[in-house]
Amino acid sequence: MSTDQPKGLLSTESYKGVRDFYPEDYYIHRWILETMRKACQSFGYTEYDASVLEPTELYTSKTSEEIINNQTYTFTDRGDRSVTLRPEMTPTVARMVAARWRDYPMPIRWFSIPNVFRYEKPQRGRLREHWQLNADMFGATGIEADVEMIALAAHVIKTFGATDSDFEIQINDRRLINATLEKIGATGEQHNALLFALDRKEKETSKDPAIASLMETYGTTIAPDEYLTQVMDALKRRGITNVRFSPYLVRGFAYYTGVVFEVFDTNPENRRSLFGGGRYDNLASAYTTQQIPAIGFGMGDVTIHDFLEIRNKLPAFKHPATVFIATTSPTVAAEAYNLATQFRDAGVYTSLNVTDKKIGDQIKYADKLGIPYVVVVGDDEVKNNTFVAKHLPTGNETPINRDDLTQFLQTP
Amino acid sequence: MSTDQPKGLLSTESYKGVRDFYPEDYYIHRWILETMRKACQSFGYTEYDASVLEPTELYTSKTSEEIINNQTYTFTDRGDRSVTLRPEMTPTVARMVAARWRDYPMPIRWFSIPNVFRYEKPQRGRLREHWQLNADMFGATGIEADVEMIALAAHVIKTFGATDSDFEIQINDRRLINATLEKIGATGEQHNALLFALDRKEKETSKDPAIASLMETYGTTIAPDEYLTQVMDALKRRGITNVRFSPYLVRGFAYYTGVVFEVFDTNPENRRSLFGGGRYDNLASAYTTQQIPAIGFGMGDVTIHDFLEIRNKLPAFKHPATVFIATTSPTVAAEAYNLATQFRDAGVYTSLNVTDKKIGDQIKYADKLGIPYVVVVGDDEVKNNTFVAKHLPTGNETPINRDDLTQFLQTP
Numbered sequence: 001m002s003t004d005q006p007k008g009l010l011s012t013e014s015y016k017g018v019r020d021f022y023p024e025d026y027y028i029h030r031w032i033l034e035t036m037r038k039a040c041q042s043f044g045y046t047e048y049d050a051s052v053l054e055p056t057e058l059y060t061s062k063t064s065e066e067i068i069n070n071q072t073y074t075f076t077d078r079g080d081r082s083v084t085l086r087p088e089m090t091p092t093v094a095r096m097v098a099a100r101w102r103d104y105p106m107p108i109r110w111f112s113i114p115n116v117f118r119y120e121k122p123q124r125g126r127l128r129e130h131w132q133l134n135a136d137m138f139g140a141t142g143i144e145a146d147v148e149m150i151a152l153a154a155h156v157i158k159t160f161g162a163t164d165s166d167f168e169i170q171i172n173d174r175r176l177i178n179a180t181l182e183k184i185g186a187t188g189e190q191h192n193a194l195l196f197a198l199d200r201k202e203k204e205t206s207k208d209p210a211i212a213s214l215m216e217t218y219g220t221t222i223a224p225d226e227y228l229t230q231v232m233d234a235l236k237r238r239g240i241t242n243v244r245f246s247p248y249l250v251r252g253f254a255y256y257t258g259v260v261f262e263v264f265d266t267n268p269e270n271r272r273s274l275f276g277g278g279r280y281d282n283l284a285s286a287y288t289t290q291q292i293p294a295i296g297f298g299m300g301d302v303t304i305h306d307f308l309e310i311r312n313k314l315p316a317f318k319h320p321a322t323v324f325i326a327t328t329s330p331t332v333a334a335e336a337y338n339l340a341t342q343f344r345d346a347g348v349y350t351s352l353n354v355t356d357k358k359i360g361d362q363i364k365y366a367d368k369l370g371i372p373y374v375v376v377v378g379d380d381e382v383k384n385n386t387f388v389a390k391h392l393p394t395g396n397e398t399p400i401n402r403d404d405l406t407q408f409l410q411t412p
Numbered sequence: 413m414s415t416d417q418p419k420g421l422l423s424t425e426s427y428k429g430v431r432d433f434y435p436e437d438y439y440i441h442r443w444i445l446e447t448m449r450k451a452c453q454s455f456g457y458t459e460y461d462a463s464v465l466e467p468t469e470l471y472t473s474k475t476s477e478e479i480i481n482n483q484t485y486t487f488t489d490r491g492d493r494s495v496t497l498r499p500e501m502t503p504t505v506a507r508m509v510a511a512r513w514r515d516y517p518m519p520i521r522w523f524s525i526p527n528v529f530r531y532e533k534p535q536r537g538r539l540r541e542h543w544q545l546n547a548d549m550f551g552a553t554g555i556e557a558d559v560e561m562i563a564l565a566a567h568v569i570k571t572f573g574a575t576d577s578d579f580e581i582q583i584n585d586r587r588l589i590n591a592t593l594e595k596i597g598a599t600g601e602q603h604n605a606l607l608f609a610l611d612r613k614e615k616e617t618s619k620d621p622a623i624a625s626l627m628e629t630y631g632t633t634i635a636p637d638e639y640l641t642q643v644m645d646a647l648k649r650r651g652i653t654n655v656r657f658s659p660y661l662v663r664g665f666a667y668y669t670g671v672v673f674e675v676f677d678t679n680p681e682n683r684r685s686l687f688g689g690g691r692y693d694n695l696a697s698a699y700t701t702q703q704i705p706a707i708g709f710g711m712g713d714v715t716i717h718d719f720l721e722i723r724n725k726l727p728a729f730k731h732p733a734t735v736f737i738a739t740t741s742p743t744v745a746a747e748a749y750n751l752a753t754q755f756r757d758a759g760v761y762t763s764l765n766v767t768d769k770k771i772g773d774q775i776k777y778a779d780k781l782g783i784p785y786v787v788v789v790g791d792d793e794v795k796n797n798t799f800v801a802k803h804l805p806t807g808n809e810t811p812i813n814r815d816d817l818t819q820f821l822q823t824p
């Protein structure tokens with residue numbers, strides 16, 4: 001890491017591959033998280049969370065061995081326990097549901113927006129830490145459950161302002177994939193190699209001629225079965241028309257057991273998967289003898305940020321304060337503070353001068369921060385009980401009696 | 413850790429000393445965080461954040477050596493970098509301000525609500541991970557700056573519903589403490605031992621007779637100086653009257669340089685420090701040659717949770733959905749979904765049946781979740797375009813035309 005720090009000073013850089021969120025960055029970050037939250041809540045999903053620290057054994061089952069070996073932050077604590085910074089949320093929610101499914105009526109509809117960690121080479125859209133919306137439904141199977149989860153995925157991206165033409169939902173089914181592989185005569189050993197090759201279909205052709213040949217056969221054989229056709233028809237009847245069967249959609253995670261789907265950016269210069277999910281009916285069985293079917297998806301904050309940034313759909317930073325109170329001298333400081341209290345008690349967020357800067361510099365401070373109004377408090381204003389509310393973007397000045405000032409700022 | 417898991421199943425317990433937030437827990441957790449957020453924003457503070465992963469060197473300066481050696485989660489990453497899970501936020505914000513202070517008008521007023529980690533024996537109110545509001549002001553000194561930060565601390569706890577009689581603000585000044593120690597003839601070597609002893613005054617008496625004797629002298633010598641008197645008077649003129657000079661208040665962190673304060677629970681059965689802060693004018697100098705004075709405080713979520721729980725001031729869980737749509741048969745599923753879309757588009761959060769449960773069981777599901785309204789969709793309702801909105805807490809049933817149903821649920 002480069003640093004232009006003078007000798008003897010510590011570096012001000014963050015750890016590699018993670019982000020500092022300065023207020024203008026955090027504003028957008030929070031807007032993304034709040035938009036995800038609102039979209040899930042509007043479908044009646046409730047929020048949960050857990051610690052970023054998990055026992056490593058949560059990830060050492062066969063489903064995610066590769067991830068554990070190569071891509072996680074795993075360390076030993078002072079009590080000789082192996083601890084991992086969660087690389088994904090699904091094992092955590094499966095653990096939590098398995099522990100307490102008796103306490104909740106089924107289906108359980110939950111979401112969370114955790115930060116997750118992967119130890120990989122930082123590159124655009126692939127940081128070592130990102131936030132990921134996880135929406136999941138436990139304890140329901142069938143068309144309506146699958147439809148709701150895919151519809152929620154579409155609802156989330158549309159809540160961000162995307163239109164139907166901005167994205168496409170690709171869909172497949174692990175059961176259909178497996179049945180097709182059997183049908184074309186793939187052996188048990190070829191099964192995983194084929195899944196891996198299918199997953200990369202649009203990136204490369206398999207170097208193994210037997211696998212490459214089977215993939216050709218697979219591509220001409222597979223077609224939506226009755227179930228998948230019903231799911232796609234049901235989505236269309238619900239106004240979700242940008243859905244397409246994708247024979248090569250597999251999704252990497254080994255735990256999927258049914259419908260899988262991915263939301264794709266339709267921008268011709270940037271065609272790529274934005275996020276996706278699928279049905280995983282067996283994951284909870286690592287923790288409980290109760291059969292708990294599940295379907296869900298995960299959506300990363302960096303990917304959606306880039307998707308929205310290209311389309312100019314990110315919001316502009318807005319300072320929380322409506323008004324800045326400037327003061328002409330320390331003698332009016334208590335009066336100014338009490339005016340601020342009057343504003344704050346009425347829900348008008350207020351920033352107050354605490355310096356001995358000149359009035360002009362105080363106003364510049366408010367203007368630079370983007371606070372729209374300034375009220376100057378001086379001896380005359382206090383004596384006359386009348387203040388001027390100056391609107392910085394227009395320069396308009398409105399003289400107002402103290403009693404009416406709060407209401408003016410509440411609905412400027 | 414005990415577990416009653418059947419043989420062969422993985423434990424469903426979280427890592428030791430951290431919390432799983434099930435929806436009803438998360439609801440309260442989020443309410444605490446949002447209340448902190450609102451209180452800081454109402455003073456015109458803007459939110460920032462950073463990763464929980466920091467380079468270890470951030471904590472290895474003299475100010476926090478003890479913490480690093482004994483109480484942090486520190487590990488080496490695969491690139492041989494030493495990484496620490498942040499034990500507190502102040503070094504992070506000092507680093508961030510030092511990196512980019514030129515981009516922001518002074519004073520910088522920022523807050524954050526990070527999770528922070530300490531490797532200590534878990535006990536009530538002292539978990540290994542907790543969330544901590546950090547509010548800080550950079551680039552301002554003097555009475556008004558100090559007053560604002562102490563006033564903000566009082567404002568935060570009052571925003572939680574605490575009254576003036578629930579808490580007391582204790583205040584002291586490191587400059588006054590140091591001047592007093594010099595005045596009573598403490599040597600340089602005795603200085604740190606005395607600070608340590610003062611910090612523990614109410615817990616034990618020093619075993620070193622010289623130190624114990626100096627502490628007696630200190631107690632009868634120290635009195636608020638002009639500056640501290642002005643600060644306390646200014647607070648009173650601003651309506652903050654529950655302030656008390658506390659000669660033995662030191663606060664552990666070595667980086668404090670001026671005013672220090674702590675908010676105490678006044679409950680006679682639970683007198684203890686809830687949270688606190690102080691002025692630290694030299695911390696940024698580890699990262700920049702620019703002098704950046706600062707004052708701030710930190711407030712933990714567990715402490716405030718316990719403070720509010722004892723006083724019955726925590727909110728009751730509320731499900732996000734206003735209405736649950738029940739369905740009599742799969743034939744009306746699309747109609748029911750489209751009614752849900754009508755509701756959701758109007759901001760009425762809606763949960764929809766996706767199962768083949770009987771109507772009675774569907775209504776029980778909504779009732780258990782705490783969703784207040786149920787609308788049943790069946791063939792008759794669809795044909796007549798009229799639905800019954802059933803209010804579960806009262807049992808009241810209101811038949812309404814489809815077009816008026818949304819408005820009814822918006823303002824039930």
